[in-house]
Amino acid sequence: MARHPFLSLQPDEIEQTSTAVRTKHAGKEILFRSMGIKEPSRAATVAFLQGTGAAPPRKTYVSYQIKGEPTVYEDLISLSTSDSPAAITSTRDLGTTNFPPATNIDMHRLEDIVMRDALVQAEIERLQLPAGAVVQPEPWPYGTESSTPAGRRQYQVWMFLKSLDAKAREHPSSNHFAHPLDFSVVVDDLTMKVVRIDRLPMRPDEIYVDEAAASTRTWQHNPDAEYASELQPKLRHDLKPIHISQPEGVSFTVSDDNEVVEWQKWRFHLDFNWREGVVLRDVTYEGRPTFYRLSLAEMTVPYGDPRVPYHRKSAYDLGEGGAGCTANNLELGCDCLGAIRYFDRWMNDHEGNPLALKNAVCMHEVDNGIGWKHTNYRTGRAEVTRNRELVIQTIMTISNYEYILQWVFDTAANIHFEVRATGIMSLVPADQGAAHDGMNYGIMVSPGVMAPIHQHIFCLRIDPAIDGYDESKIVYEDVKAMGWNAATNPYGVAFGVESHSITQESFLDLDAKLNRAVKMVNPNRLNAASHKPAGYKIAVPPTQLQLADPGSMHGVRAEFADHHFYFTKHDEDELFPAGEFPWQHTGGSGVRTWASRKRDLKPGQGVVWCTFGFTHVPRPEDWPVMPVEVFRAGLKPVNFFDKNPALDVPPSKQSINKSVEVERTQREIALREKQCCGK
Amino acid sequence: MARHPFLSLQPDEIEQTSTAVRTKHAGKEILFRSMGIKEPSRAATVAFLQGTGAAPPRKTYVSYQIKGEPTVYEDLISLSTSDSPAAITSTRDLGTTNFPPATNIDMHRLEDIVMRDALVQAEIERLQLPAGAVVQPEPWPYGTESSTPAGRRQYQVWMFLKSLDAKAREHPSSNHFAHPLDFSVVVDDLTMKVVRIDRLPMRPDEIYVDEAAASTRTWQHNPDAEYASELQPKLRHDLKPIHISQPEGVSFTVSDDNEVVEWQKWRFHLDFNWREGVVLRDVTYEGRPTFYRLSLAEMTVPYGDPRVPYHRKSAYDLGEGGAGCTANNLELGCDCLGAIRYFDRWMNDHEGNPLALKNAVCMHEVDNGIGWKHTNYRTGRAEVTRNRELVIQTIMTISNYEYILQWVFDTAANIHFEVRATGIMSLVPADQGAAHDGMNYGIMVSPGVMAPIHQHIFCLRIDPAIDGYDESKIVYEDVKAMGWNAATNPYGVAFGVESHSITQESFLDLDAKLNRAVKMVNPNRLNAASHKPAGYKIAVPPTQLQLADPGSMHGVRAEFADHHFYFTKHDEDELFPAGEFPWQHTGGSGVRTWASRKRDLKPGQGVVWCTFGFTHVPRPEDWPVMPVEVFRAGLKPVNFFDKNPALDVPPSKQSINKSVEVERTQREIALREKQCCGK
CATH class of the missing domain: 2.70.98.20 (Copper amine oxidase, catalytic domain)
Known part of the structure; x- marks a missing residue:
């Protein structure tokens, strides 16, 4: 049976797509970028939904580069059917000005490149870091500073220091953002080489970096600011658990x-x-x-900091990254409470293989308070329902x-x-000695650390x-x-x-x-x-x-x-x-x-x-x-419904909801009894 | 020990207050209106809170009338202490232009008065209602139509018909609002007499009522619109219960x-x-x-309907009614889910006796999703806490x-x-035969029933x-x-x-x-x-x-x-x-x-x-x-805290939260296993 046009990208479709591209470019190494279903026309899809047309053919799009070459291509692939094998139906040459997004794979690779670079090492040397210091790069999209296309895909890599305290430094949630360094690194995505170092302004009025001062500046010590639970001096101990359960199962x-x-x-x-x-x-x-x-x-x-190179900072978190490919692997009991349904979904890696996004989506029901209520004050009778989501x-x-x-659906x-x-x-370094009080485009959140608006x-x-x-x-x-x-x-x-x-x-x-x-x-x-x-x-x-x-x-x-x-x-x-x-x-x-x-x-x-x-x-x-x-x-x-669509939601009753009354104080009970029985 | 200045009004304080007023007006019948704590000065209270002053003396205010007299008085009463008995310290003559709010007691009384009135009965006769019809008055504050004070407190009573179906009519939540009648009744609060009948416009452009048409108009039959669960043709049967529990007790x-x-x-x-x-x-x-x-x-x-007498409609639901005195008696398992603490509070009745507002307030904890989260993409380690409210x-x-x-407090x-x-x-009658489509100050929600903006x-x-x-x-x-x-x-x-x-x-x-x-x-x-x-x-x-x-x-x-x-x-x-x-x-x-x-x-x-x-x-x-x-x-x-105040909230963990995973489909499990094990 033909697949539904709304079926999300399946692992075998990823394999078909990359095989087609690999076959076309036999002998060359392909760097696969983004892959997805190329959606069929609305008209064809609606005809299918209404039963007046066949399922439209499944197609994928894939962006990729030949390794070492700057040009980005995007091919459309007709996926295999019972009649025909998968085939490339068109190719778009995206040239050298259209850049696919970065993935976590890119990020890891960049960190290595930056740390091995001589220019970067020279900057680290300049800082005269204390023994045991660990530098942590944080790659970002480069942004745009001019209407002339750059002609090459670049990263701007912010640099941080991990905690000097060994316990904090070794923690998997060690917070290097408390220790921003005073330079950033521009990397060419094609050559995977560092293009240049951008030193960062340290004073609020330093629109252009004072290179003379920056060239001899050394490291300044900022206090740690860890967020991991194990690194807190003390956790609250008086927050009692809330359990949410659906003893008769879920409603979906x-x-x-x-x-x-x-x-x-x-x-x-x-x-x-x-x-x-x-x-x-x-x-x-x-x-x-x-x-x-x-x-x-x-x-x-977009960031409001006028200083160079922060003027470039304006992230596009979907088109430069992706809400799907950066989706967390959601964990039971952490990201939701109750009876949770998890969904895996699929993307490709740079070699064109399927990559499972495990537990990328979760779904559960929530009791969101009262849905509707009315009490007839004459009879005291209340009709009340819950708002289920x-x-x-x-x-x-x-x-x-x-x-x-x-996305939240409800019973109304x-x-x-x-x-x-x-x-x-996103934090930037700041000179601890400079006066920042009058600054209106950010605040100091910690000595040496500025948070821009x-x-x-x-x-x-x-x-x-x-x-x-x-x-x-x-x-x-x-x-x-x-x-x-x-x-x-x-x-x-x-x-x-x-x-x-x-x-x-x-x-x-x-x-x-x-x-x-x-x-x-x-x-x-x-x-x-x-x-x-x-x-x-x-x-x-x-x-x-x-x-x-x-x-x-x-x-x-x-x-x-x-x-x-x-x-x-x-x-x-x-x-x-x-x-x-x-x-x-x-x-x-x-x-x-x-x-x-x-x-x-x-x-x-x-x-x-x-x-x-x-x-x-x-x-x-x-x-x-x-x-x-x-x-x-x-x-x-x-005007979609003739009346409240939640009118048929069953009433909210203790026999179903099984709530518990918290005991009253003795004084309150006495007062209640005295007044009730005194009459 | 002296009572705390923030202690809510206590039943013995209500009794002291009404006794003082009754004593002052011995031999007269008092109609008690509103009673409350007269708050001490902020300065004196703050001194007490800071330990630099004694608890300020407890005082109450009470508004009342001598029955049958128009003037409203408001007295201040010093409540009894170990040294002195309760005493009236001042009296304010509010004259005949300052009107205390209505209570549910007033509402019940008004319904009776209206139904027994000859003018009202004549209107009902005009309508030629079918046998068994039950008229239901709905008292409202009169509103204001002129800058000249009316000199007397008035109600505007909207008139409705209960369902003609016996089962619906006898139901304690019978919805008379589906059957608005074409006249309203103005009642004088002092004399408790009907002052006049205001006929209501029935067409959207009828700014002033067409009295000739109205005087011979008869009843029109509107369909029922019941909201009680027992009166629905069908209730949903597929909404599975959600239970919320706190097995280790509450955190407050x-x-x-x-x-x-x-x-x-x-x-x-x-x-x-x-x-x-x-x-x-x-x-x-x-x-x-x-x-x-x-x-x-x-x-x-305020209502946007320009037609007379709707131009007066502008309710002040606190000052004309009260959020306290109309508070519902909240019910376990209906108005909240989980472990619920209920509070009684106190008001007075018209005789000056304490009236318990049972379960007028409830308090409970809610899990409102994630409080904060960060995942270090390098280590995959997520730190996540819940937002408790x-x-x-x-x-x-x-x-x-x-x-x-x-009022909702949270852990951040x-x-x-x-x-x-x-x-x-609030619904008004409308002529089923008139064209209402172009009307922009309301819509028809049901034949004969208009809902004004x-x-x-x-x-x-x-x-x-x-x-x-x-x-x-x-x-x-x-x-x-x-x-x-x-x-x-x-x-x-x-x-x-x-x-x-x-x-x-x-x-x-x-x-x-x-x-x-x-x-x-x-x-x-x-x-x-x-x-x-x-x-x-x-x-x-x-x-x-x-x-x-x-x-x-x-x-x-x-x-x-x-x-x-x-x-x-x-x-x-x-x-x-x-x-x-x-x-x-x-x-x-x-x-x-x-x-x-x-x-x-x-x-x-x-x-x-x-x-x-x-x-x-x-x-x-x-x-x-x-x-x-x-x-x-x-x-x-x-800038109230030096860092995230929820930083010490313990991590969200399955060992504490005890969530349940909903089973995946067989196809999904197979796909997962194939991809994982294939490598």
């Missing part, structure tokens, strides 16, 4: 191919790729389509930082996307299928005062909804003053009660957009980060809002470019790109590892 | 007087009153003060509506205030004590682009924090473009790492403010609802941002008035009023009972 089912989840009237395919991580496909509720495809599509993390979680580690990414037909930002902030700007790609695959339209609604009017608003209290259609590729900003919200609606499905079109609303508060100057390289590159919404015409080749290859890219690719075409959006054609984020003003409280910063964006049904 | 302790809670370095008094419900007093962390007093201080719910919950039922109010030293709005929307605007009163009781200052911070500058920002990427002091009574609006946040800081406590003052930041997104015209009665009355923040000088007599007596008030009392004094705010003097809310554009999905709408505002430490 997973198909035998491990891809289709059904839970509480929801059904969806749990697709996955190296770049976006979890991708939800064909999300339906009681068989009614809601979304064709949902994903976190990109993220940018199904959480699909991936945690990505991208160098120093973690993002906990969740809502979907939420939740991000929890945690991990270790930065933003985390996320972009969701929302491909709607509101109660049908080809009928969705996009609208936005403002809520406005009606204006005092003797005839229609004689007391000046009125306000109402003003609805606007999005009919062209364009952008839009939120405005709290207007309570503005974007909705996707199906004008052919009118609600029986309200006579308004079935829809889903995007519930997201306005957050600060990119602060870098629009003309700066950060502004030019992050095409999604300047507006809360972009709307574009559906295209399988337009999945990533800052373009396919963010690494050192110089702009001109992504949603801003696509939206500028201003093409008409006919029903079923519109894709919604939703941007939100945090501006992180660092706190000492975020050091050495930061407590989660939580953000939720919602997709909420509006 | 409660003092013997049932008032002081200690948990995870937090300590606070769980004060409570009829009006604000839970009030947190003297909140400390590791013995360091953070907040002197935290409370939800008021809420307004302590939730203090009260649920108020105010006529048709519920607010689930939570954050405090959150969470509101979940649920219950039944409305806002829920909340105001928190935050009385800071940042690392000291008398040193807090208020600042706000914007994050701004620095502007391209060859010398200081040569690449145009820089941004930073701009800090502003609040030195006068004033107001402020949030702005997402500026990432604006209000902070309370102690300039005398500089952070050892950052050298910045210890502080707590208010983390709240900007939400839509009041939409009614500023000159309308809604605009005039809701003094807090036009700006996100007000700042005023501390005063024990200024606790309520829309004034002490919102019922039919005509403005001129509250934060807008106080802020207009523009008095200087010296350290320790400033009080912060924080306004946020939802604009509720009704959905059929909110009918007949709405799924929770969740809002969280945070108080987060900034």
